[in-house]
Every structure is written in C-alpha cells, then in structure tokens.
Amino acid sequence: MAPDPHVPPVATAQQIEWRPETGQIDYPVALATMETRATAIADGMAAEMIWLLEHPPLYTAGTSADPAELLDPRFPVHAAGRGGRYTYHGPGQRIGYLMLDLTRRGRDVRRFVHAVESWVIGALATFDIHAYAVPDRIGIWTSDGGTEAKIGAIGVRVRRWATLHGFSVNLAPDLSHFGGIVPCGIAEFPVTSAAALGKTVDPGMFDAALAAGLPAFLDGLYPPAKEA
Template sequence: MVERSALLVKRPGRVEYAAAWEAMRAFTATRTPDTLDEIWLVEHPPVYTLGQAGRAEHLLRESDIPLLKTDRGGQITYHGPGQLVAYVLIDLARRGLKVRQLVSIMEQALIDCLAEYGIAAERRAGAPGVYVGEAKIAALGLRVRQGRSYHGLALNVDMDLAPFAWINPCGYEGLVTTQLADFGVHETLDAVGARLIGHLQRLLPLS
C-alpha cells in the first residue's frame, strides 16, 4: 500500500489547457489505491475556462482567446503565460480529507507562500481563492471523482492581466485582479512553484 505522505511533483512546463485537462481526467480514471498522489505545475497559452455551472454572459467581450467549458467548479477565469497553475491530484479518502478541507489547505498554502514575499493575503468566506486587499491574486477550482481530486489553483505571477478585464472573474462583476509582479516580486514560475509545493507538502495530512 502506498504511503499516505507520498507526493510526486511534475513540471510539464507550458501545455495547452485541453491537453492538460484530458491528462488529468485520464490519470484520475485509471489510478488505483496504490497510485501516488501528484501535483502538476504548468503554464497555459491564453485561454478562458468556464466551470460546470458557469454562465457564458460573464464573458464580456469577444477576443481571439478561446473559451472552453470544463468539468471543474466555479465560473469563468483566465489562464495565460506568466501564471502558475498547480493541478492537485489527491486521493482524499487516503489522506482523510473532505473537499472543503482540501480547498482550505490550498488557500493556506497560497497565503503562506505569498507571506514569504511580504504580501499579506487572505481568503474570503463563500468566494474560494486568495485576495490581497480587494484584488484577487489566485483562483481555485476542483473536481472530485470517486474521492479523488483534479484541477486545482492558479496564481498570477507576472502576466498580462488585461484579459481579466474582459470577463467577470469567477463570476464577480468588477472584481480586480493582481499579481506578484505588482508587488515588486519578479521570480520565475519555477521558483514560485517550488515555494508553493513546500507549503502544500507541509499542510497536506499524512493520514
């Protein structure tokens, strides 16, 4: 039986959203009780994604950016170069976790990671994600199938934020977005990802 603490980190780099989504679904569908939990750190070309209950009217204007309807929770969000995306492929039952607990762990890992850069971030009740003041810096969206999670979180590091203005981010009209670069942080995605992984590994329960 696999150790509950085991966690494999993969860094595929920049990949098309649809390809990553299909790979996540395939991994989740074929994993066994002995399959290691994995976290994938990726970056996507520009794409809007719409959650299962997402409403297309939250896309405010047409652009060349494709829109894909996915099977995660949440409304509409944007992914693009300079954003760190972490896909969290966890066997919840094996770690004794409920979905809300995993969401809380992901948010806390982000908050702790940002604190290392001197950025005071916080969560908001009823609005998953992480915020700095009134601006959102990280979004969350999960799908759980047979007790196993996929999808994950997206942290804005150093990207073009303009496409967020063409949507109601996460379904909230007028929601402002921000990023690490706005606070004078200019680390690579790999460096930020390494810090984030450290906090996720620390916070995920062993049993």
C-alpha cells in the same frame, strides 16, 4: 540553501509525483491527462500527482459559468468540468493541478479547499505578499494599493474521492486579458499579480515555495487529532 523546486520534500517524495513544467501545456492535453490520472488514482493504479504548469492564453468555463459573463471571447474558451465560473489562464500565471486521493487523505472536500487556500497563501508570504481567504468568496485575495484584489483562483473537482484541477496564481500575467470575462463571476473586485504589487516571482521560485509548504498542506487535509 533554497529548496529545489523540482524535488518535493523527502517525506512526500515517494507518495506524490511532483511535476513542474517549464513550457506551456495546451489545455485539452492537460485536461485529458488529469482525467486519466485521476481515474487511475481512484482505481489504485497510479501515484498521486501535483502538476505545476502554464497555459497559452485561454478562458475556462466551470459548471456554474454564466454566458453573460463571457464579455469578449478573444481567446479560446474551454469547458473545464470543475466547479465555478469563467477563469482566465495564460503566460505569467502559475497553475497547480492536484490529483490526490482523498480516501487516503481524509474525505473532506471543504477541508481540502481550505488547505489549498492556506498552502497558496503561505507560498505568497515567502515573497512578502500578504494574501488571505475571504469567507463565502472563493479565491486568494490581497490588498493592491489599498484596494482589495484577487491574486489567485481556486477551482476543484472531486470524482470518486480523487481530486482534479486546483489553483492558479498571478505572478506576472497580462492583466488586461482578464477583461474578456467577469473573473469567477465577481465584478466588483479587480485582479492583481505579484508583478503589479512590485514583486518579482518567477515560476521556479514559486514552485520552490510551494514545495517548502507541501508537508503542512498535506497535514491540513486531515482533521485535528482529538485530545485524550
């Protein structure tokens, strides 16, 4: 039986709120929710949360965004407060906002980013999509008809060791919408999606794959145990 995408694995159910959304969430609402929740987590006043959702079409600008890379602002542009440059979000894209306490889970931001990469790559593998990370090139990559292309983006922020933002994965968005920006500042590679690769993956299916890989993702936030 396939895992229920609305229920996280038992081992983590009491530690992390798992919140999948079926409708579109406006970006300012999501950003305010993240900010409030991360502050409460850092203060020890709220549980951690993994929030899976979709936005209406928009562009976000990270702290390193270059105005020259905003080619055609055909959609609203929002300052995100995360690292990175310009990113597109819209229908057909699954977004995971991660509000986790790295004080509890190992204070290693680089390990956190690599664990997120591995988690998303593992979820894509469920659908026979070979994805991978590339050193010094943030994001999730795959081969689109022999051409290397980006299928997912990662952008995080850590404040008082509580994480904000997370990842986005292109399931079946309108890829022409990426033409308004230089995605993540990388002009020499195209973007792709599960649909462009001939794979049908709806949000519930992808959420279920993420839920199945959640224990391994959380384990990956800690350094390996030292041998005696």
